Amino acid sequence: MLKERARKILDSIAPRGFDALMVFKPENIFYLTGFWGESIAICTHDENKLFVPKLESTRALNESKNSKTITSVERGATLIKSIIPYLSKFRFYSDCSDYETIRFILPYTDNSKFVLDEGPYHNSRIIKDEGEIQKIKYASRIIDKLYEICNEEIKEGVTEKQLQSKLLYEAMNLEATSTCYPYTLNPFIIAGGSNSALPHFETSNREFTDGDFIVVDLTLRYKGYISDATRTFALNKVSPEMSKVYELVRRSQHQGVEHVKEGTECGKVDEACRNVISNKGYGENFIHSTGHGVGLEVHEQPWIRQNESRKLSRDMIVTIEFT
Structure with missing residues (x-):
């Protein structure tokens, strides 16, 4: 299945004269290799190569699929240097968005051989295969269970953060993990009373009171894949x-x-x-x-x-x- 994903993206860029992928984003590397960690992937029709620092090498060998793992001694610039020899061998579509990385790479190639465009990756990921669908369904069932807990735990005097802690604990017991969403400081959005008017409110120590609306926005990851849902609860009579x-x-x-x-x-x-x-x-x-x-x-x-x-x-x- 992972080889088929890479093939589909490679086939989509072939009419434009490109024959390889250079992948930096953890989501896309996981999608193509099964490994989530500090790494760079090069995918061609012949093989996938996964470049990792030494501290990730054992995990990459155990978790990646259909990929040849190449170990670099150090992280950062040394890791990036390890992919330089390949820049002259292929014409790449890359998802890289890091300015310093791009500045390091460009002297070894040019715009006709190295294109920054995440579109082909998104166009492949937008259609889920059966394995992906099942993981998202399972993550959704975990969220459903958390909403059942909300019915029991939302009471006067309970704070937003206390409810968040309870839900996060239960989620992890059910094998889910936090999504580490970059635009919020909290794993969930729990917003009661006037706080619920703010779509991306940062969960606080406010206590729930009689007559509150409480918005509970939950995002969870299960085996890499995310479900996201929002529900609004009413505390007693509104x-x-x-x-x-x-x-x-x-x-x-x-x-x-x-x-x-x-x-x-x-x-x-x-x-x-x-x-x-x-x-x-x-x-x-x-x-x-x-x-x-x-x-x-x-x-x-x-x-x-x-x-x-x-x-x-x-x-x-x-x-x-x-x-």
């Missing part, structure tokens, strides 16, 4: 206005799910959700995109947002998650 808005958002989400069909433009899914909200006078409060793809990253293609023309295809996995 105001009539809050109840009305909750039901409106629930109907909007339902409309979105109904539009998730093969051949539908992603922007039309967003529009279906947005129209339900806007028609009731709350359009200016819809400040979040409707959803996104999930896989090896928390947010990846396809994007369920306004004016997105990409059409949904079989075996894409998306969230409808503006709630």
Whole structure:
């Protein structure tokens, strides 16, 4: 399966005159080799080579598949130097986005032989195979279990961070790990009361109180693959206005799910959700995109947002998650 993934990407770049991949992002290296760690991969139709520092060599040998492991003594520049001899042998598509790495490489090649474009990697990863689907399903079932725990644990006097700690502990007991999402400091978003109005609120020591809405946004990784979901809980009795808005958002989400069909433009899914909200006078409060793809990253293609023309295809996995 991993060899087939590399072949698919290589076939997609062949018409442009390129015959190799130079891979730096951990997600793409894992996708192509099965190894997640400090490394650089070179993939051709003949073989995959995985370049790793000595401290990663044993793990790379044990975890990588269909790859020849080449060990460098040191990390950093020494590791990058180990791939220099290959720059004259192939024409590469690379996912590298690190300025210093690119500056180091360019004197040994030129723009006709080394292209920086992650598009072919994303275009392959956007369609999941059966193994990927099963891992994401399992991660989703773990999240479902955590929401059952929320029903028991959300009480007056419990803090957002206390709930987060409980959920993270239970998640790890179920073999899930944190996604280490780079744009938040906390593993989850737990936001009660007025905090719940901020889509990416940083979990705090605020205590839950009677009448709160509590937003619980959970992202978890299982064997490399991520599931992402958001639920809103009400603590005891909420105001009539809050109840009305909750039901409106629930109907909007339902409309979105109904539009998730093969051949539908992603922007039309967003529009279906947005129209339900806007028609009731709350359009200016819809400040979040409707959803996104999930896989090896928390947010990846396809994007369920306004004016997105990409059409949904079989075996894409998306969230409808503006709630």
